[in-house]
Amino acid sequence: MKDNEALTKYIGALVDELSALNIKNVVISPGSRSTPISMLVNEHPKLNSFIAVDERGAAFFALGIAKSTKQPTVLICTSGTAASNYLPAISEAKESRIPLIVLTADRPHELRDIGAPQAMNQIGLYGSFVKQFIELALPEASESMYQYARTSINRLYRSSMTAPRGPVHMNVPLREPLVPNFALEGIFTSGKRQETAHTVLTETVATISKPTIHKMTELFQSKRKGLLVCGPYVDEKAVQKILDLGIMLGYPVLCDPLSNGRTLMNEEAVTIDTYDTFLKFEEIVETIESEVIVRFGAMPVSKPFNQYVQKQTNCEIIVIDEGDLWRDPTLKATQMISCNDEEFCTAILNSCTQKMDSENQWLMKWQTINEKTKSGLQNAEQFEGLFEGKIVQLLAKHLPENSTLFVSNSMPIRDVDTFLHTQTKKIKIACNRGVNGIDGTIATALGMAAAGESVTLLIGDLSFYHDLNSLVLSKLHQLPIKIILVNNDGGGIFSFLPQSKEEKHFEALFGTPLELDFQHATGLFGGIHSKIANWFEFEDALSKNEERMHVIEVQTDRKENYDLHQKVWSIVKKEYEK
Known part of the structure; x- marks a missing residue:
């Protein structure tokens, strides 16, 4: 198409801004209405595109890439039910805090609600499962509109990467003709104010106030029977800090397998890895009542642990969550602290004046139970x-x-x-x-x-x-x-x-x-x-x-x-x- 300048440069600016934001991976589910987005992604020298025909699988495939890279993966599909098939993976991304940028092509406004083929209501299609929704304006041939396209994708990127991370959605209405004009010069340079991204985005982390540090330190040093819980999706650097804090306080650290704390060995062996088994036994649970439980990350996989928390009647239960959400299915939390996991541990480690007694009976009891349980479980190898x-x-x-x-x-x-x-x-x-x-x-x-x-x-x-x-x-x-x-x-x-x-x-x-x-x-x-x-x-x-x-x-x-x-x-x- 030789005369499709507005479409080409507008979508070209949108696509180029993805690259400017250091996004590398795009998963494309083929379709007609998404033609200009898909073709310009494929044309861009710095974007890596994967073709995935089945939209449900495509979305989970993108989820896996983002889970690994910890950067947003872009999803592209045509209009209609194609976009509906992204929902299962988007709901998973929302709850597991994985960044995805979903671009759904759509019919223009004049073809909606009149029985046009492959048209349905895509406005806010994913509801509360996405952190932000933008309906992009129709393409126009002007620098200000090219800048608008870039700014819009910047807004979505920032939202997807701000704690709690998660999926975002842009609906892109497009009129025919849909094939870009690749003969145009500068199809990826329109709307730029500078050589880098349109707007420089600076990431921050939630910190903890000095009064709260003091209060938490006093609590931990006065409560000998404490637990640290390292749940799913804790950052690897934070896991190491949690283990260090466990050593400092003399608290056992219950590591969910999805925290990947079970492969971060610590010489003082505060990691407890068989709690899912021994917390099944009431006679064990009765001997290990906690005074304080601090949980990082999501709720562990273990149902016996959940039941154990429910039984702790005289216990401070503290949830650390930078995302400022209410992740407490036990409904037992006494304190919700909005803070980055690593920042919290570092602050308490710096505040503690002395290490707990190495003859800590509480920690030794958990270690003994853990070792006996492990010895029993290893019999399965026979x-x-x-x-x-x-x-x-x-x-x-x-x-x-x-x-x-x-x-x-x-x-x-x-x-x-x-x-x-x-x-x-x-x-x-x-x-x-x-x-x-x-x-x-x-x-x-x-x-x-x-x-x-x-x-x-x-x-x-x-x-x-x-x-x-x-x-x-x-x-x-x-x-x-x-x-x-x-x-x-x-x-x-x-x-x-x-x-x-x-x-x-x-x-x-x-x-x-x-x-x-x-x-x-x-x-x-x-x-x-x-x-x-x-x-x-x-x-x-x-x-x-x-x-x-x-x-x-x-x-x-x-x-x-x-x-x-x-x-x-x-x-x-x-x-x-x-």
Whole structure:
């Protein structure tokens, strides 16, 4: 199109500003109305574009990239129901605080609400799931409008990266003709005031006031029976500071697997990693009542920990949250402190006058319980049958240094919480734990692989089935990934819930056996499939470094898996009696 100057330079300015903000990755779901945005992204020399045909998978793929890079990934789609399919991933991004910039193309205003094809109401489509919504004006050929396009994307970027980070949405109405004029000069330079971004954005962190520092320091030094809790999504630098604070105060540090604190070893061993197991036992809980609990990050995966907090009647429960939100599902918090995690720990560490007594009986009690529990749990390694908990133990042993274990929700993340313990090997654990859904798991793991991580995915058969479409992303973008598919032919987690006692309705409503042969699906998308029969075959398959997708299927039995978990917990209880 030779005469499409307004469209070309307007969208060109918008696209170029993404690059000026140091955004690198764009995921495009093909469509007609989004043609100028997609083509100009593809044309831009500094933007890396990925094509993902299925919008639901595309959004989770973008989520995985952003989860890895900690920078916004841009999502682009056409008008209509295409945009609706982004919602599951956007809701996950909102709750797990992952920055996404969603650009939805739209019909111009005159084609809305009159029955035009592929048109629906996209104004505020994602509601409260996005931090900010902007409907961009229609393209106009003027420097002021090109500047407006740049400023608008700046506004969204700042919102997505300000605590709490999260997704933002821009709706872009466009008139035909939609093909940019690539013969024009300076298609990416319009609307610039300077060589850098249109507006320089400076990030800040929430700090803590001196009176609050003094108050907290006095509290911690007067309360000997304290806990620090390192929940999901805590920044790595903050995790180290939390461990340092635990050493200083003599407080055990309960590290959720998604905090990645279990691979940050500390010489004084304040990390507690088996609490999900021993907090199941009332006789243990009664001996470890806390006076103060300080939680960083989101609520841990562990349900027994949640129940433990509920039982603490004379306890200060403090939640540190820079995002100034109310993340307290226990409804027990006595103080909510809006502060950056690392800043809080640094302030208290600098304020404390002396280290706690090394003979701290409180800390030693937690350490003793933790070690006995760990000793009992390690007995699972002796099981010859294909036990799902042992899969986690073998993965921890065999995964290479600096690799990523992406874990699906339901049973896999709970087994990781139970059976993954502190170690010197650096392994990153990731999961979509914002809304805890099972959709989009494969796509998110592949997104992290696209960002350059060496990813192994641990997933159940229902989660695998939910996201089969996304296997094509491995083939299209040549992303090697190892997928450990735990196939217990249904929803294994429900065997641990009260519904399992209702035999009449259980299998149809909760067990939901699908009886699928996943070898065919793997082959369809160009992958290698291995169905293992014993632990030797499992370890052998793990050791192979394939250059493409490798699905390692472990077939387990739901009832037997439930019984083996009960057996492990029985062994743990005997450890306490020694």
